[in-house]
Amino acid sequence: xxxxxxxxxxxxxxxxxxxxxxxxxxxxxxxxxxxxxxxxxxxxxxxxxxxxxxxxxxxxxxxxxxxxxxxxxxxxxxxxxxxxxxxxx
Amino acid sequence: xxxxxxxxxxxxxxxxxxxxxxxxxxxxxxxxxxxxxxxxxxxxxxxxxxxxxxxxxxxxxxxxxxxxxxxxxxxxxxxxxxxxxxxxxxxxxxxxxxxxxxxxxxxxxxxxxxxxxxxxxxxxxxxxxxxxxxxxxxxxxxxxxxxxxxxxxxxxxxxxxxxxxxxxxxxxxxxxxxxxxxxxxxxxxxxxxxxxxxxxxxxxxxxxxxxxxxxxxxxxxxxxxxxxxxxxxxxxxxxxxxxxxxxxxxxxxxxxxxxxxxxxxxx
Numbered sequence: 403x404x405x406x407x408x409x410x411x412x413x414x415x416x417x418x419x420x421x422x423x424x425x426x427x428x429x430x431x432x433x434x435x436x437x438x439x440x441x442x443x444x445x446x447x448x449x450x451x452x453x454x455x456x457x458x459x460x461x462x463x464x465x466x467x468x469x470x471x472x473x474x475x476x477x478x479x480x481x482x483x484x485x486x487x488x489x490x491x
Numbered sequence: 492x493x494x495x496x497x498x499x500x501x502x503x504x505x506x507x508x509x510x511x512x513x514x515x516x517x518x519x520x521x522x523x524x525x526x527x528x529x530x531x532x533x534x535x536x537x538x539x540x541x542x543x544x545x546x547x548x549x550x551x552x553x554x555x556x557x558x559x560x561x562x563x564x565x566x567x568x569x570x571x572x573x574x575x576x577x578x579x580x581x582x583x584x585x586x587x588x589x590x591x592x593x594x595x596x597x598x599x600x601x602x603x604x605x606x607x608x609x610x611x612x613x614x615x616x617x618x619x620x621x622x623x624x625x626x627x628x629x630x631x632x633x634x635x636x637x638x639x640x641x642x643x644x645x646x647x648x649x650x651x652x653x654x655x656x657x658x659x660x661x662x663x664x665x666x667x668x669x670x671x672x673x674x675x676x677x678x679x680x681x682x683x684x685x686x687x688x689x690x691x692x693x694x695x696x697x698x699x700x701x702x703x704x705x706x707x708x709x710x711x712x713x714x715x716x717x718x719x720x721x722x723x724x725x726x727x728x729x730x731x732x733x734x735x736x737x738x739x740x741x742x743x744x745x746x747x748x749x750x751x752x753x754x755x756x757x758x
Contacts, residue, residue: 404731411729412690459691463665467636468603477571477602480526482632482685 423448443485492734494720494741497521497749498597498626498660498678498707501548501559502540503528508710508717513555515721518742518757520552521707521749523562523597523626528712530569534578537565541582545589558758560749562596562626563587570601570610580610580617587621593752594618596626597660600638603630608641615649624752625657629666631685639666643673656751660707661686667699676703676748681719689723693730696740705745 423444430441447465450458468486496512499520512520522544524537531537544561552559563586565579586592598614600607618625625646630638642659646652659670660678663686670677679695680686687695692706710717724737749755 403733403736406729406731408730459694460664463663464636466633467665468633470637471640473603473605473608473641475605477604477607480568480601482602482630482634484632486633 439488440483440485492516492721492724492741493518493738494724495519495521495705495745495749496708496710496717496720497705497745498523498680498709499717500525500709500711501552502543503712504710504717506551506554509552509555509557511718513557515718517557517721519558519560519749521560521562521593521626521745522548523628524564524566525597525628525711526566526568530572531575534575534582537579538582541586545586545591549591556758558591558756560591560593560755562594563592564595564598564614565610566597567599567601567607567611567628567630570607571604573606573610576606576610577613580613583617584621587623590754593749593755594624594626594656595621597628598625599628599642599659600630601628601634603634603638603641608645611642611645612649615645615652619649619651625652627657627659629659629661635661635663636665639669643669643675646675647673655703658705658748661709662695663687664691664695664698667695671699671703676705679704679706680709681706681723682709682713682715684714689719689726690730692723693727693732701736701740701744703744703748704740705748706741 430436447462450461466485493516496517499522501520501522541563549559563583565576570576595614595618598611600611627642629635646657654674658676658678661680662670662677667677679692681689681692706720706723708717708719720741724741727737
């Protein structure tokens with residue numbers, strides 16, 4: 403395998419995505435829509451970016467996951483929302 | 492470059508997409524049975540769908556020198572209706588002997604409900620009864636971790652399941668180890684909005700290794716890209732991987748898994 407400079411390769415892409423996340427948070431707050439559980443899930447997950455340990459992706463995915471273990475009684479919907487709704491017990 | 496597209500819902504794609512796949516070097520597509528974007532009202536709808544993926548799609552693919560294989564089931568999104576699901580399961584044996592059928596799939600879970608799990612277990616039994624390989628769908632987003640654990644438990648609980656003949660698809664960084672450490676194959680799906688990007692898939696190959704994994708597009712009627720596998724191959728090349736490594740991932744690995752079924756014979 404030929405060694406590639408991963409900063410050259412990926413910095414601009416990561417920069418764009420990070421700024422887009424910041425813009426999204428600003429937009430939601432300017433419009434006063436911060437009472438949605440997904441906004442709070444996103445803000446909490448962002449904390450993982452400050453970790454000094456490799457494995458940030460899995461940690462963020464785990465934060466966005468339902469950690470219950472038993473099957474639910476009935477599937478009332480077919481879609482998913484990206485973060486577990488704390489009101490669904 | 493040569494490659495296999497091991498998970499594509501070609502019934503939702505245009506003939507021009509087959510042409511694009513061929514231009515990109517695709518030698519074969521694998522089409523698991525799936526949700527059509529709406530719930531079908533009877534087993535007859537599935538009967539016609541199974542005819543489409545066993546009779547019509549192979550001919551459409553062959554026009555572009557692409558081999559077409561498929562997998563049969565009622566997908567987990569429609570499995571909440573146990574009566575319909577059992578009706579569909581009852582007609583699957585009529586199609587299992589078709590030349591291009593490699594196994595049962597994509598079975599699995601969607602919202603991790605009791606009925607979905609019941610029908611998953613009945614599909615697993617169907618596969619065992621007919622000595623079929625299995626292709627598994629794992630749930631989306633917040634449901635994936637729990638669903639993957641439930642699926643692995645259901646498979647592990649069956650004494651006659653050979654993990655080497657089961658691929659569990661749509662793994663991400665938090666589920667790949669659960670699948671691979673239990674001896675199953677893992678599929679990485681390049682469907683950026685809800686699954687992984689090419690760079691994340693390549694990262695996972697670096698972290699979890701390149702044994703018993705495949706890359707797929709799962710292109711369907713949603714916002715998806717039938718050329719995402721060759722695009723990931725280009726990304727691998729940009730990151731310094733050589734042609735031999737890329738060929739292992741996008742061609743030899745899927746061929747190795749699918750060749751466990753005698754019906755898989757590349758032209």
